[in-house]
Amino acid sequence: MSSVEKTPNMIEDCLERIATIHGDPTDLVYERLFDKHPDMRELFILDRDNSVKGNMLAQVIECFLDFTGDKHYASSLIATEKINHDQIGVPPETFETFFTNVVDTFRHILGNSWTAEDEAAWDNLITELNKSVASQ
Ligand code: HEM
Structure with a gap:
């Protein structure tokens, strides 16, 4: 591969396949989250039109893409959000739970087309991202 070619980004590729198969995954991500962690539902009680949930997931996905690319801001934004969210009753360790839940949902959406x-790629992304946030 020449140096001008872009390295294939498995994460971006997965997100494109998810968009094609399912469209916006917000509904399934939070369905699974509340199913596995029913106590988290009440955190979003004021979000009647699902816009907070949608914006939050969009920002999480942007962080994933940043971290697979230029790594401009993902770790510091997540570290900051851990502090902000702690004040609204979301303890820092919830972030790892949320990331795992997002990946579980994506695996479920892609079904048989989810490859080793x-x-x-996702395992590596989440592990490295968690490490990088912890070192902020
Ligand atoms: C990287 C991880 C996260 C990022 C970047 C993030 C980002 C955000 C953003 C941008 C908002 C405001 C959305 C809006 O008002 O339109 C928000 C709100 C919120 N987030 Fe997160 N979030 C993250 C993780 C979490 C986790 C793990 C939880 C718990 C399950 C959580 C719970 C909430 C709640 C309850 C709100 C609504 C706060 C309110 O309006 O009172 N977030 N988040």
Whole structure:
């Protein structure tokens, strides 16, 4: 591969496949989250039109893409959000739970088309991102 070609980004590729198969994954991400962690539902009680949930997931996905690319801001934004969210009753360790839940949802949406490479790419992303946030 020449140096001008872009390295294939498995994460971006997965997100495109998810958009094609399902469209916006917000509904399934939070359905799964509240199913596994029913206590988290009440955190979003004021979000009647789902806009907060949608914006939050969009920002999380932007962070994932930043971290697979230029790494401009993902770690510091997440570290800051951990502090902000702690004040609204979301303890820092909830973030890892949320990330795992997002990946579980994506795996579920892609079903049989989820590959071992997808698994490795997401596993690596979440592990490295968590490490990088912890070192902020
Ligand atoms: C990287 C991780 C996260 C990012 C970047 C993030 C980002 C955001 C943003 C931007 C908003 C405001 C959305 C809006 O008002 O339109 C928000 C709100 C919120 N987030 Fe997160 N969030 C993250 C993780 C979490 C986690 C793990 C939880 C708990 C399940 C959580 C719970 C909430 C709640 C309850 C609100 C609504 C706050 C309110 O309006 O009172 N967030 N988040």
